[in-house]
Amino acid sequence: MGFTLGAFAYVGENAQLGKNVKIYPGSYVGNNVVIGDNTVLYPGVKVYAECKIGANVTLHSGVIVGGDGFGFAPNSENNYNKVPQIGNVIIEDHVEVGANTTIDRATLGSTIIRKGVKLDNLIQIAHNVEIGENTVIAAQTGVAGSTKIGKNCMIGGQVGIIGHLVIADGVKIAAQSGIGNSIAKEGEIMQGSPAFPVGDYRRAYVGFRKLPDLMQRIALLEKELKELKAKS
Numbered sequence: 001m002g003f004t005l006g007a008f009a010y011v012g013e014n015a016q017l018g019k020n021v022k023i024y025p026g027s028y029v030g031n032n033v034v035i036g037d038n039t040v041l042y043p044g045v046k047v048y049a050e051c052k053i054g055a056n057v058t059l060h061s062g063v064i065v066g067g068d069g070f071g072f073a074p075n076s077e078n079n080y081n082k083v084p085q086i087g088n089v090i091i092e093d094h095v096e097v098g099a100n101t102t103i104d105r106a107t108l109g110s111t112i113i114r115k116g117v118k119l120d121n122l123i124q125i126a127h128n129v130e131i132g133e134n135t136v137i138a139a140q141t142g143v144a145g146s147t148k149i150g151k152n153c154m155i156g157g158q159v160g161i162i163g164h165l166v167i168a169d170g171v172k173i174a175a176q177s178g179i180g181n182s183i184a185k186e187g188e189i190m191q192g193s194p195a196f197p198v199g200d201y202r203r204a205y206v207g208f209r210k211l212p213d214l215m216q217r218i219a220l221l222e223k224e225l226k227e228l229k230a231k232s
Helices: 197-207 209-232
Strands: 066-067 072-074 080-082 088-091 102-104 108-115 189-192 196-199
Touching: 066 080, 066 088, 088 102, 189 197, 196 197, 197 209
Parallel strands: 066 102, 088 108
Antiparallel strands: 072 080, 189 196
């Protein structure tokens, strides 16, 4: 069988569509895009030129694949010159991407989403990021440029990950954590902002919750000490 093309959908020049591809109304497929067998683009999906999407991939409504990465360089007049983003995005087989998630094209080379990755809604994947096989990421997480995430990772919602980091295989990151350093230990569980190992975080949080009481006790001790000094 061929592919299905909905109303007002557009397919660019030299695009290659596999068997049983479904492109729903209002979607856009740019020039030289490759899409594998049994892949589905729901309404309003935009795939920019030169990007490659594997087989059995699902892109939900509003997904944008291959928009420009955030690349600007300041000039002598303190304005910003745009750095051309001439790479692409590669999405391997059996990936699912939730509604309104954006995956930026690479400055050079490729932004890569490996086989079996699952991305929730409203996620930002920046230029030259690589996400390893079977990693799952929950909604509203942002991954900055050139960070490499290993396979079989689990990342909660609203996590922020800065650029140029390496995150080991099997890492788990709790929701709303901020990752500012690479994570070298496989299977590590991280929490907090800035994040640190979950056991240390939980012990620290016990102390944090007691801070108001501790501050009150310190104030009373200081008062008593001051009174004792006054009597001596």
